[in-house]
Amino acid sequence: MAFNILDAAKSFITPDLIGKAASYLQESESSVGKAVSGLLPASLLGITQKAETGGGNMIMDLAKQAMNSGILGNLGSAFSTGGGGIPDSSPGILNSIFGDKVGSIANAIASFAGIKGSSAASLLGSIAPMVMGFLGKHATENGLSASGLSSLLSNQKSSFLNALPAGLNIGNMLGISSSAPRPAVPHVEEPKKSGSWLMPLVLGLAAVALLLYLFKGCGGGEHKEEVVMETPAPVEPAPAAPITPPARESLKVKLVDGTEIDAYKGGIEDKLVACLNDATCVAGRDQWFDFDNLNFETGSARLTAESIAQIRNIVAILKAYPAAKIKIGGYTDKVGNDADNKKLSQERADAVLAEIRKEGANAAQLVGAEGYGEELAKVAETASDEERRVDRRISVQLREK
Structure with a gap:
């Protein structure tokens, strides 16, 4: 053939x-x-x-x-x-x-x-x-x-x-x-x-x-080669209609000890527990999971009240899987001063780790927290706030399971 x-x-x-x-x-x-x-x-x-x-x-x-x-x-x-x-x-x-x-x-x-x-x-x-x-x-x-x-x-x-x-x-x-x-x-x-x-x-x-x-995310270094795009004749734009994000699907995530937690399909709890239950999912430095319902007050490291529910879910997961060890990572977008972004990301990572401890997690399961600032940001500084949102995040690294 x-x-x-x-x-x-x-x-x-x-x-x-x-x-x-x-x-x-x-x-x-x-x-x-x-x-x-x-x-x-x-x-x-x-x-x-x-x-x-x-x-x-x-x-x-x-x-x-x-x-x-x-x-x-x-x-x-x-x-x-x-x-x-x-x-x-x-x-x-x-x-x-x-x-x-x-x-x-x-x-x-x-x-x-x-x-x-x-x-x-x-x-x-x-x-x-x-x-x-x-x-x-x-x-x-x-x-x-x-x-x-x-x-x-x-x-x-x-x-x-x-x-x-x-x-x-x-x-x-x-x-x-x-x-x-x-x-x-x-x-x-x-x-x-x-x-x-x-x-x-x-x-x-x-x-x-x-x-x-x-x-x-190569540090923002410029590459001089330029792609010429085909563009239409300029027109006076009509106001863009507001974009309504798709509804998220709620689900119950069942832990190995029988506990059930409220989460979203494809959210951090869903993915983290799936990895913990899957023998082929290997813990290590590359195994990261992004929080998807955790927010801070603008420009600060103060968690919003709504974020505590997901923090408590992470604590429940750690209690159900006592061999698991995690590290917290903080990230920002490219807007602002590099040093300030690094500092803010570290403060936010520390704040999440502190809240996890406060909610009763075993300290032996917490490896630490590190802020990476805009080091790994992928979206250009000139992009819209909505597009840059993906770079502003807190993640959980599964170090051991």
Whole structure:
């Protein structure tokens, strides 16, 4: 049976990876899966088109670099606390494959899958390097030259095109027309809704953020390469309608000692207890869980009264799992002075640890607290307050279980 590039590439997109990406991006798993169903063939089409237009050697070099980066084995870790959402190689790869079409493609994926523009940009910045790494692995294992890899891609180009979901016209964006008949699909225009002019701007920022290693949090250092985005003619914006966050699903989390605590599906209690009950979930320095119902008074380390319920849930979990040991981590966004952010994050981490002690946790299970300030912040200082919210958090590190 002939080797099928697309099917082989799909094997790296596991349900676990989709789940991690959905949680990290705060999107539904079904929406992330839908986005990936378009991004895989789109990435292969872009790579093939570049190889066919004189870029075969460049594609081979990028593929081997992506393979050597270890992305095929580490993509899932990027979508976790302290990860980064996208690998370092993304800016160069996206610019090499898609050029000035990055924004248009991310925009199309966001509209098709019903996800945020920043989420589409992050997924594009993850899937394209993964596909490159996979091609590098296949070429290396099978002794393919640059021309051999280009030929393999060209021979399967029509299958990549036909794999694009109906209504996702990325082939047209790349200047590719199908040679095989496809079901007629009506043209889908951008939704004309209040504030829709913001989408190209958001995606423009997302693409630039890729080049600044936004999602990787590389200390804010600038990268001079610039992606040119396609933007519509300026229009007078209508007031944007307020965004109502989706309702959270409440659930009872049952602990090993029979205690039941009130929590939210996918919240810190749900995830932490799942890890404690799962023998394959390994405790250690990389095992972090974000509080999702814990807040402070503005600019201070004083916990709000509503936050105590989640603190008490953590104490209940520690009592039910006496072998567990945790550390508290504090984080801020990039707004403000570095030193002040570091100090505030340490004060907040200390305040949470103190409250956990006050509520009756065993001191032997508490390793300590550390404030990281804006060191691991991923969202640009110029982003909206809502977008920067993800960087302002307190997390629990499961050190032992």
